[in-house]
Amino acid sequence: MTSAYLDATQDKTGKARRRRARQPAGLRTAALIQTLAALLWIPQAGLLSIAVGRIADGGGLDAAVWPAIAIALLGVAKSCLDAAGGRLAFRSARVELTKRRARAVEALARRSPVDSTRHTSGEAASIVGEQAELIVPYLARFQPGRFKASAVPLFIFACVFPISWIAALVLLFTMPLVPVFMALIGWRAQAASERQLQATGGLNGFLLDRLRGLSTIRALGAVDATATRLRADAEDLKTRTMAVLRIAFLSSAVLELFAALGVAMLAVYVGFSLLGQIRFGAWTSGLDLTSGLFVLLLAPAFFEPLRELSAVWHDRASGEAAMKALDALSEDGMPLPQAKPAPGTLGADIRFHAVGFRYPGSDISAVENFDLHIRAGEHVALLGPSGSGKSTLLALAAGLAPCETGQIAIGRQPAGHASRSRIAWIGQKPHIFAGSITRNVSLGRPHVSAQQAAAALDAAHLGNLASAYRNRPLGDGGAGLSGGEALRLAIARAAADPRALIVLADEPTAHLDIATADDITESLLTLAKGRTLLVATHDPRLAARMGRTIHINPEPAREAAE
Numbered sequence: 001m002t003s004a005y006l007d008a009t010q011d012k013t014g015k016a017r018r019r020r021a022r023q024p025a026g027l028r029t030a031a032l033i034q035t036l037a038a039l040l041w042i043p044q045a046g047l048l049s050i051a052v053g054r055i056a057d058g059g060g061l062d063a064a065v066w067p068a069i070a071i072a073l074l075g076v077a078k079s080c081l082d083a084a085g086g087r088l089a090f091r092s093a094r095v096e097l098t099k100r101r102a103r104a105v106e107a108l109a110r111r112s113p114v115d116s117t118r119h120t121s122g123e124a125a126s127i128v129g130e131q132a133e134l135i136v137p138y139l140a141r142f143q144p145g146r147f148k149a150s151a152v153p154l155f156i157f158a159c160v161f162p163i164s165w166i167a168a169l170v171l172l173f174t175m176p177l178v179p180v181f182m183a184l185i186g187w188r189a190q191a192a193s194e195r196q197l198q199a200t201g202g203l204n205g206f207l208l209d210r211l212r213g214l215s216t217i218r219a220l221g222a223v224d225a226t227a228t229r230l231r232a233d234a235e236d237l238k239t240r241t242m243a244v245l246r247i248a249f250l251s252s253a254v255l256e257l258f259a260a261l262g263v264a265m266l267a268v269y270v271g272f273s274l275l276g277q278i279r280f281g282a283w284t285s286g287l288d289l290t291s292g293l294f295v296l297l298l299a300p301a302f303f304e305p306l307r308e309l310s311a312v313w314h315d316r317a318s319g320e321a322a323m324k325a326l327d328a329l330s331e332d333g334m335p336l337p338q339a340k341p342a343p344g345t346l347g348a349d350i351r352f353h354a355v356g357f358r359y360p361g362s363d364i365s366a367v368e369n370f371d372l373h374i375r376a377g378e379h380v381a382l383l384g385p386s387g388s389g390k391s392t393l394l395a396l397a398a399g400l401a402p403c404e405t406g407q408i409a410i411g412r413q414p415a416g417h418a419s420r421s422r423i424a425w426i427g428q429k430p431h432i433f434a435g436s437i438t439r440n441v442s443l444g445r446p447h448v449s450a451q452q453a454a455a456a457l458d459a460a461h462l463g464n465l466a467s468a469y470r471n472r473p474l475g476d477g478g479a480g481l482s483g484g485e486a487l488r489l490a491i492a493r494a495a496a497d498p499r500a501l502i503v504l505a506d507e508p509t510a511h512l513d514i515a516t517a518d519d520i521t522e523s524l525l526t527l528a529k530g531r532t533l534l535v536a537t538h539d540p541r542l543a544a545r546m547g548r549t550i551h552i553n554p555e556p557a558r559e560a561a562e
């Protein structure tokens, strides 16, 4: 069986290109098994016609015993083959889905977190978790169904033609109408399914985003506007889902109509032939009961695979749309730096050499030709106006995005995968997970023990809070913690990791009152003892506590040792 579904692969330049991929071997075998099961109806129908013919010729019930036993045995074999084929198809489809999901998740994990062209989290979760499931019925039911629908009618046609050319002709003329109409409908179904999946992903993304920002929405009185938008999106999704369902029902109705017409025409022909009213169409003088019944029994079986195919026709549209969405997720955007580890130790000094960087889709460089050497154990502040590229420099040093020009070395290693394990990052808005404080500090890292997490909490002056929350989990997004406490928790996360030789902190004292800011500064300095510290800040009090301050301007950076 030839290939039939789309696949996205990466060429050398990282661009995704589409090609037709071969079906998994399991699906091809499953299609063959299911087709064989359907073909067993031909000998069953033959035996049934012979048995009825013998009884009608006065042979009595005895003449029908052996055919009846053979029919029963064939029936058992048919059921077993059908079940085995279905099972194999389902398993192969799930394996294929897992492969595609893994590919999409790996591609997502390869992308830089600072790439704003990434899919929204809600949309990605919706595609990987929910929409991807639509691939299973498509592969497990539609693909074998299509093979069956192209093979079984041919065999039945080959059996009917030697008995009656007119019956074969009826089948021949009614059959092509079915695929033609289904193709026409399928065309629209594909577009409708894509629109529906887009709406589902969009709604999920919107919902997740607004749930995260619920307190902002409430605080600024935007609840009504958000609810109205949500209602409009839900209505839109409903309309698109109904469009898909309408097309699915229409395709089934069209097929049932043509199948019923074909069977009815054959029944009329066979009936009148047996009554002796029609004497043409058969190769011999006319149809007898055995051959007439055989043709009549095969007629529904001729259309059966096509009817089954129409029942799963909309699976194709939604399955291919889901594959497209999953493949789009698998496309690479701005990758995390993947530089191969160089010989030599990681070290704790940072060297920026002629570093330049531009965000995807932006015409302006966020950082241009930046040079700086930070010695191991040194504490440095990056000071500069908003938008001058301080956070970007920190992200580049953390190996969260590749430099466009120049390079950054951590010790003797290029900033990237290897160096990330040596760096602790304290972001502007640390994410606090729902759960215990200790788990929020250890984050499940195997090299961070419960004792290290407790010591880090003490060092970040969160010991009392940790005792108060011993039996109580923190709420979603850090509900229950003040802004200063959330920042201290982020400091504790960094302090708990004994492998982190370098600490990067992005505006750790922003939006805090002077007393809390001073407190955070002290915690940061305690954490950074014996480690390299690079802080992006607007806070002159924090900068004054560092060993050196680097002033950054949007123009080429200038260094001022203080």
Ligand SMILES: Nc1ncnc2c1ncn2[C@@H]1O[C@H](COP(=O)(O)OP(=O)(O)OP(=O)(O)O)[C@@H](O)[C@H]1O
Pocket: 114, 115, 116, 359, 360, 362, 366, 384, 385, 386, 387, 388, 389, 390, 391, 392, 393, 536
């Ligand atoms: N993820 C992003 N995608 C696209 N552009 C971005 C992204 N993050 C920052 N920028 C742009 O890059 C430039 C530098 O931003 P950056 O956040 O590094 O500045 P900053 O000096 O840290 O600013 P602030 O002090 O306000 O935090 C800005 O023009 C900003 O709009």
